[in-house]
Amino acid sequence: MGDNGYGVRPPRTLTKALAAPVRAMNRILGAADDGSLPVGPGDDRSSVVDCGVYVDGVRQPGDWTYVDALAAARRETNAFVWLGLHEPSAAEMAGIAETYNLHELAVEDAVKAQQRAKLEQFGDTYFLVLRTARYVEHSELTENSQIVETGQVLIFIGRNFVITVRHGKGSRLGPLRAQMETKQAxxxxxxxxxxxxxxxxxxxxxxxxxxxxxxxxxxxxxxxxARTGGTGIQSIYQMKRELVEFRRAVIPLQRPLATLTTAQNHIVPKEIRRYFRDVQDHLVRTVEQVASYDDLLNSILQARLAQVTVDQNNDMRKIAAWAGIATVWTAFAGVYGMNFDYMPELTWRFGYPVLITVLLAISVLLYRAFRRNGWL
Incomplete structure (x- = not known):
């Protein structure tokens, strides 16, 4: 058998031992039952971004499989594995779940990635779900503009390991790992x-x-x-929908952070709880911002609707003013169209020019009156 994609050839006994649990997890998650092991970073299908062993805050040299990394961490006193994954398949996640003893419900959530922010405990392992957010650049705001793109980061925290599973393009963890490796303490x-x-x-x-x-x-x-043009209601509504999507990512995280920062929580080290409180402060600020944005957007939408109503009223007044002017001509035409024998000025040579002059004079007077009142 060839290597497993991580640069190390697994023993035949290990392959047989992992094949059965992989098939079992595949049946749970709906993956193909081919008995294959998860692919590694050398394979184009691999979701493993990085796997490292840290002893006393220092990364140990070498390329590690997730199996060997966990065994090495368990041999040390103060060591753990940091396994980073990006959009893993069900088959690949099944082997990891068997090795790290992860609960099948949490594994299913990690594969499907359709959860809101939460913190759950499965035995000695904690499962933290975060929703990521990324701003999408755009040249202008339209009714189809995507402004906020969300994804997920799911974290398994055990005694000797931490597994990060990222879905989407937001919150890249590669630079974060490099930054953390400079902070041994x-x-x-x-x-x-x-x-x-x-x-x-x-x-x-x-x-x-x-x-x-x-x-x-x-x-x-x-x-x-603005005096000219104006933002359309469709664009405002699209912005509101994007803001709702952002709210769904931000607001649910308050509860897990409150649990992690409470003094009664003895699972998280005391020093780390202080760091989590700082994160909580930033989250509270963002929640307040999002709430204020929502109120502002509601006010903008109401103002725009009021402007549309005013514009419609102005249009109706203009139509009514021109209809009033046209009514004068219609009234005179109606009178002279009755075909009576005795009509005013019917036989007078200047009757027609005088009538047209009178109609024009009345129309001009009405036009000026409507203009003075702001109807035209």
């Missing part, structure tokens, strides 16, 4: 230090997205109150 705190760093990165992205959304709101507000 923080990594010495164990897997919860990684969970804090990932949560901090996600919340920092919230803050950045909120600031950029504020710029879009300024553009919409200026467009609504």
């Amino acid at each position: 923080l990594l010495e705190q164990g897997p919860w230090a990684v969970a804090y760093a990932v949560t901090d990165r996600v919340v920092d992205d919230y803050v950045e997205v909120a600031d950029q959304v504020e710029d879009d709101l300024d553009v919409i507000e200026e467009g609504v109150f």
Whole structure:
């Protein structure tokens, strides 16, 4: 048998041992039952971004499979594995779940990635779900503009490991890992230090997205109150839908962070709880921003609707004014169209010019009166 994609050939006994649980997890998650092992980073289908072993906050040299990494971490006193995945398949996740003893419900959530922010406990393993947010650049705001793109980061935190599973383009964790590896004192705190760093990165992205959304709101507000043109209601409504999507990512995270920062929580190291409180402060600020944006957008929408109503009233007044002027001509035409024998000025040579002059004079007087009153 060839290597497993991680650069190391697994023993035949290990292959047989993992084949059965892989098939079992495939049946649970709906994957193909081919008995194959998860592919590694050498394969184009691999979801493994990085796998490292950290002892006393220092990354150990070498390329590790997730099996060998966990065995090495368990042999040390203060060590853990950080396994990073990006959009793993059911088959690949099945082998990881068997090796790290992950609960099947959490594994299913990690594959499908359709959860709101939450914190769950499965035995000795904690499962933290975060929703990421990314601002999508656009040249102008239209009724089809995508402004906020959301994804997910799911974190398994165990005694000797932390597994990060990322879905979507938001909150890239590669630069974060490199940054964390320069902070030995923080990594010495164990897997919860990684969970804090990932949560901090996600919340920092919230803050950045909120600031950029504020710029879009300024553009919409200026467009609504501009003298010419004006932002369409469709664009405002699209912005509101995007803001709702952002709210769904931000607001549910308050509850998991409240659990992680409480003094009664003895699972998270005390020092890491302080860091989580800082993240919580940033999240509260973002929640307040999003709430204020929603109120502002409602006010903008109401102002735009009021403007549409005023414009419609102005149009109706103009139509009514011109109809009033036309009524004078219609009235005279109706009188002279009755075909009576005795009509005023019927036989007078200047009757027709005088009639037209009178109608024009009345029309001019009405036009000036309507203009003075703002109807025309």
